[in-house]
Amino acid sequence: MRLLSTGDPFGCLADVIDLPTVAPPSFAELFAAHYHSMVRLAGLLGADDPEDIAQEAFARLHDRRLRDDGAALAYVRSIVCNLTRNRLRHLRLARRRALDPPEAARSSEHAVIVAEDHRELLAAVGRLPRRQREALVLRYWLDLSEREIAEAMGVSPGSVKTHTSRGLSALGRALKEDS
Amino acid sequence: MNDIEQRLRAALDARAQAFPASPGAWADTMRRTRARRLRRRLLLVPALAVAAAVAVAAVWLAGGRSEKPDDTTAVRVNGLAQLLERSLRENPPIGEVVTVPHPAFPEDPIRVWYSRAGDGQLRICSARKVTPVDDSASCGLVEPLDKEEAGRVAGVTSLFPLPAEMVAYGMARDSVGSVRVTFGDGRGFPGEVIRGRGLPAPIWTARFPGDLPEGPPAVGYDFADERGERLQRLEDILSPPCHQDRTPDGSGVPLAGGVTAYMHAGNCLVFWHDGNPVGMSSNHSYLTLGADLREPGRFPRAPVSVWAGEGQAVKGLWYGYTDERTARVELRAEDDRRVSAGTVEGFPGQGARLFGGELPDGANPSKDGAVYVGYAADGTELWRHEAVGYESSEARKPPAGEKDD
Incomplete structure (x- = not known):
C-alpha cells in the first residue's frame, strides 16, 4: 500500500493555514479583543452554549481569512447571530430559555448584579420576537450603527429601524403591564 | 435616550457579565479550524x-x-x-x-x-x-x-x-x-x-x-x-510547504518497517517507504520541527506528530516525531492493546526525535482513534494525546447551527 499522507492525523492540512502571507497575528488579535464579547452577544441573544457559538464563529472566520479587521468583525457578528438563531430554531428554546444563561455561567454575585428591575426588563426582552431582540441587543449592548446591525442580521437598514422601534414599544407595553 | 433605552443598556450590560469565557477558548477554536x-x-x-x-x-x-x-x-x-x-x-x-x-x-x-x-x-x-x-x-x-x-x-x-x-x-x-x-x-x-x-x-x-x-x-x-x-x-x-521539493537533503534516519525519515528544504520532514512519500510534516517552513511542536495553539497540544493507520501511514506501521525530552512513545489502541517505540535522534538543529514501530495486529488508529503517551528517560509521563478516529469524528454531534437552513 503506498499512499501519501500529507500530514499528521491531528490536523495536518490545517497546520499550514497560517502561512506567513496569511497574517495570523491579525486573527489572534481579533480573537483576543473580541472573543469574550462574542460569547456575551451569543448569550444575550439566548444561546444555550454561547462559547460554542463564539468558537464556531471564529473558526469560520479563520477559514475565511478576511484580512480587513472591520470586515472580519462584522463577519463574526453576523455568524454569531446566524448560529444563535439556528440554534434556537433547532432546539426550540427561544421561548423556554429566554435570556437565561446556562446554570454553569452564573456567578455567585449574579443575583446581586442582575437587579430585580433588570430581571423584569430582560424577561420582557426574552419574550420579544427574535428579530426585535437581535436588533435591541446589537443596538443597545454593542452600540452598533443601523448599517452594522443590518449587516449582522442580514436585513436592510430600514428593517433594523422597524425592529428596533417595535421592540422598544413592546418593551414599554410589557413593563407597563407588569407594573 | 429615554428611560427604557437607558434601563435596557444597563440590564444588558449586567446580564452580559454572566457569560464567562473559558481560558482554553483559543485552543478549542484552533481545534475547530483544523477539524x-x-x-x-x-x-x-x-x-x-x-x-x-x-x-x-x-x-x-x-x-x-x-x-x-x-x-x-x-x-x-x-x-x-x-x-x-x-x-x-x-x-x-x-x-x-x-x-x-x-x-x-x-x-x-x-x-x-x-x-x-x-x-x-x-x-x-x-x-x-x-x-x-x-x-x-x-x-x-x-x-x-x-x-x-x-x-x-x-x-x-x-x-x-x-x-x-x-x-x-x-x-x-x-x-x-x-x-x-x-x-x-x-x-x-x-x-x-x-x-x-x-x-x-x-x-x-x-x-x-x-x-x-x-x-x-x-x-x-x-x-x-x-x-x-x-x-x-x-x-x-x-x-505542505515542501510540495515542490522531492529531493531529500542529507542522509535519512531509518525507522521500523523500512520507513526512512528525510529532511527536505524548508524544514520539511518526509517519511519515505519503498520510494514513496508516506508522511509529511506540515510545519511552517520558517519553523524547525521542535519549534513547531512548541507553537501556542498548535493541535494536538502534546508535542507529537504521528502517522498511524490506514490512509495515514504504511499499513501495519506507526511513526512520527516528538520533542527532545521524550525518550519513549506509547500507543494505546482502542482495545487497550499497547505498543511502544523508543525515540531516536532526529536531524541536527531540528529539536525533535523520531520514532516508529509496528501497530498491534489489526489496529487502525486513524479510524478507531488511539491514545499516545510520551515518557522521559526515567519513565515519567511527559504528555498524553487522545487522537479521535475519523469514524468517531464523523459521527460526532455537528457544531452549533450547522444543520439549519
Whole structure:
C-alpha cells in the first residue's frame, strides 16, 4: 500500500493555514479583543452554549481569512447571530430559555448584579420576537450603527429601524403591564 | 435616550457579565479550524483512509485470480472498475454519476456522485486512481451549506509533488453558474458546473496546472452566479510547504518497517517507504520541527506528530516525531492493546526525535482513534494525546447551527 499522507492525523492540512502571507497575528488579535464579547452577544441573544457559538464563529472566520479587521468583525457578528438563531430554531428554546444563561455561567454575585428591575426588563426582552431582540441587543449592548446591525442580521437598514422601534414599544407595553 | 433605552443598556450590560469565557477558548477554536478544514477537504482524511482500505479490496477483487505480475494494465483497469462497481453498490447514487477527466490517467476518469448515508444525510462520493497501482473510492458527509457558502471542495488530485496538471472537484450551490480556479499571480482557469440528471446539487470541476507561483501552494476557487457576480471565494492550501521539493537533503534516519525519515528544504520532514512519500510534516517552513511542536495553539497540544493507520501511514506501521525530552512513545489502541517505540535522534538543529514501530495486529488508529503517551528517560509521563478516529469524528454531534437552513 503506498499512499501519501500529507500530514499528521491531528490536523495536518490545517497546520499550514497560517502561512506567513496569511497574517495570523491579525486573527489572534481579533480573537483576543473580541472573543469574550462574542460569547456575551451569543448569550444575550439566548444561546444555550454561547462559547460554542463564539468558537464556531471564529473558526469560520479563520477559514475565511478576511484580512480587513472591520470586515472580519462584522463577519463574526453576523455568524454569531446566524448560529444563535439556528440554534434556537433547532432546539426550540427561544421561548423556554429566554435570556437565561446556562446554570454553569452564573456567578455567585449574579443575583446581586442582575437587579430585580433588570430581571423584569430582560424577561420582557426574552419574550420579544427574535428579530426585535437581535436588533435591541446589537443596538443597545454593542452600540452598533443601523448599517452594522443590518449587516449582522442580514436585513436592510430600514428593517433594523422597524425592529428596533417595535421592540422598544413592546418593551414599554410589557413593563407597563407588569407594573 | 429615554428611560427604557437607558434601563435596557444597563440590564444588558449586567446580564452580559454572566457569560464567562473559558481560558482554553483559543485552543478549542484552533481545534475547530483544523477539524473544519479536514472535513471540508472532503473529508480528505477519511477519503485517504478509505482509499487504503478499498485499494486493498481492489487488489483482492481484481488480483485474487493470480494475474501475471507484468499485466498491470489489466489489473489496474479491473481494479478501478470493480472498485467503482462495489462503491456504487454500497453507496447507491442519487442522480447521475458524473465523469471527470483525470489529467494523470486519461483512460481512467474520476467518477463523482451523491449518495445518502443510512441516517439519510447527503454524501458526496468519488472513485479515482491515486497512483498507477492504487485506486481510491470514498464518500464523505456533506453538511448543509451555510448561507454564505457557494460551494465546497471535495477532492483534488495528486498533491505531492505537484503534477503538471490537477483537477479539483466538489459540490456547488444551485445558484452557482460558474467556477474559476485562480492563482496568486493572477492566472485563472475556468471550470465547469455540472447539473446532471437528478443531482441534489451541482458538481463543479476545474482543471489547472501544477506550476503554482512561488510561495505557499495556494489556489482560490471563485464561485459566481449566472450573471458572473462573485458569490464566494474559497482559498485552499494544496499541500505542505515542501510540495515542490522531492529531493531529500542529507542522509535519512531509518525507522521500523523500512520507513526512512528525510529532511527536505524548508524544514520539511518526509517519511519515505519503498520510494514513496508516506508522511509529511506540515510545519511552517520558517519553523524547525521542535519549534513547531512548541507553537501556542498548535493541535494536538502534546508535542507529537504521528502517522498511524490506514490512509495515514504504511499499513501495519506507526511513526512520527516528538520533542527532545521524550525518550519513549506509547500507543494505546482502542482495545487497550499497547505498543511502544523508543525515540531516536532526529536531524541536527531540528529539536525533535523520531520514532516508529509496528501497530498491534489489526489496529487502525486513524479510524478507531488511539491514545499516545510520551515518557522521559526515567519513565515519567511527559504528555498524553487522545487522537479521535475519523469514524468517531464523523459521527460526532455537528457544531452549533450547522444543520439549519
